[in-house]
Amino acid sequence: MQNYQAPDQQGFFGEHGGLYVSETLIPALEELKQAYAEAKQDPAFWAAFEHDLKHYAGRPSPVYHAERLSKHLGGAQIWLKREDLNHTGAHKVNNTIGQALLAKRMGKKRVIAETGAGQHGVASATVAARFGMTCDVYMGADDIQRQMPNVFRMKLLGANVVGVESGSRTLKDAMNEAMREWVARVGDTFYIIGTAAGPAPYPEMVRDFQCVIGNEAKKQMQEAIGRQPDVAVACVGGGSNAIGLFHPYIGEENVRLVGVEAGGRGVDTPQHAAPITSRAPIGVLHGFRSYLMQDEDGQVLGTHSVSAGLDYPGIGPEHSHLHDIGRVEYTVANDEAALNAFDLLCRFEGIIPALESCHALAWAVENAPKMDKSQVILVNLSGRGDKDINTVAKLKGIEL
Secondary structure, eight states: OTTOOOOOTTSEETTEEOOOOOGGGHHHHHHHHHHHHHHHTOHHHHHHHHHHHHHTSOOSOOEEEOHHHHHHHOSSEEEEEEGGGSTTSBTHHHHHHHHHHHHHHTTOOEEEEEESSSHHHHHHHHHHHHHTOEEEEEEEHHHHHHTHHHHHHHHHTTOEEEEEOSTTSSHHHHHHHHHHHHHHTTTTEEEEOOSSOSSTTHHHHHHHHHTHHHHHHHHHHHHHHSSOOSEEEEEOSSOHHHHHHHGGGTTOTTSEEEEEEEEETOTTSSOOBOTTTTTOOEEEETTEEEEBOBOTTSOBOOOOOSSGGGOOSBOOHHHHHHHHTTSEEEEEEEHHHHHHHHHHHHHHHSOOBOHHHHHHHHHHHHHGGGSOTTOEEEEEEOBBSGGGHHHHHHHTTOOO
8 A cells, every 4th residue: 555646647546536527617627627736836835724724723633542431431542633623623624724725826706615514614614704705605404404503603704605405405415506606607716625525636635635634643643652543533424534534544554444434324224324335336426436325227315414514425536446445444333323422522521522523433432342452543533513512402302
């Protein structure tokens, strides 16, 4: 794996990825590809990116030894990469800073974004305010109802939140509408995609901006325990927080990498969002080719997850490739396991985690007791749970 190189010149990670869009979007994507290729070679671009990560987002985010939770579970020591401590409360801001700087470099005055859990919407609205751009955020109507605190935050930041009533009224449909809007306004609009998916060059670009997570973790874990963790685990929807942690570790062959999809009410039911674990076929959605939940006629299936941010029928193409070559293991945590992990972290560590992150934490909760006390699991705590309080209260039958 030391020579791992992806994507290729056409934006493919193995047989996944590529550019599957209408001809009207090809010029915009070619412009973006060229702009990013130039920015990538410009030290001033990365200096501006690193400056805002430090002075605006508050990086580096620390690693934290969850000692009480580890003791309660027995077995392996659980460490958390604290992306929940970033400005806006999640890893999303790493990527939106990078894309906003690119939009500014390209002379774009308006940004649009899609969002599920609302964290990417908030992060997009935040950087739009930071750089003086107008911002429209597309969000499924069902997600608006379960993520009202984040909807209000976006509006406070000056963004226009566009409710999407079509389809399943969740993340997939929000992305559909955002891409339609981009087609209509390619001249003045930059589309900030929130995950490591979409048409090339987005999967590579988002990955590069999110690699700050894994690069920091490698340095921090070496300082904290004198070596790297035995396992690095992250939740996977589209997969930006996970690829940001995993990519710098791909060449570290002694580190086991585990991606946790949303098992919903079980992969043996139709109510989940786990394309790899459920052995979904390859299909095309939102401009890229990857494993995709679909029926025999190729129609995209509905999904379910207690976490809005994982409620997506596909998965980023690099994750599909890493699955194919066997470098990353993909598994699931269902809603019940995620909610149990949520309660445990609140009770034992005083940290309220995002429900998305709780899927990764659930893997640690299940597997730490099976491992030796000398072993270490690093969990990417991709976001904080303020946004999920209403959802958890409703599930517990509590009126707020």
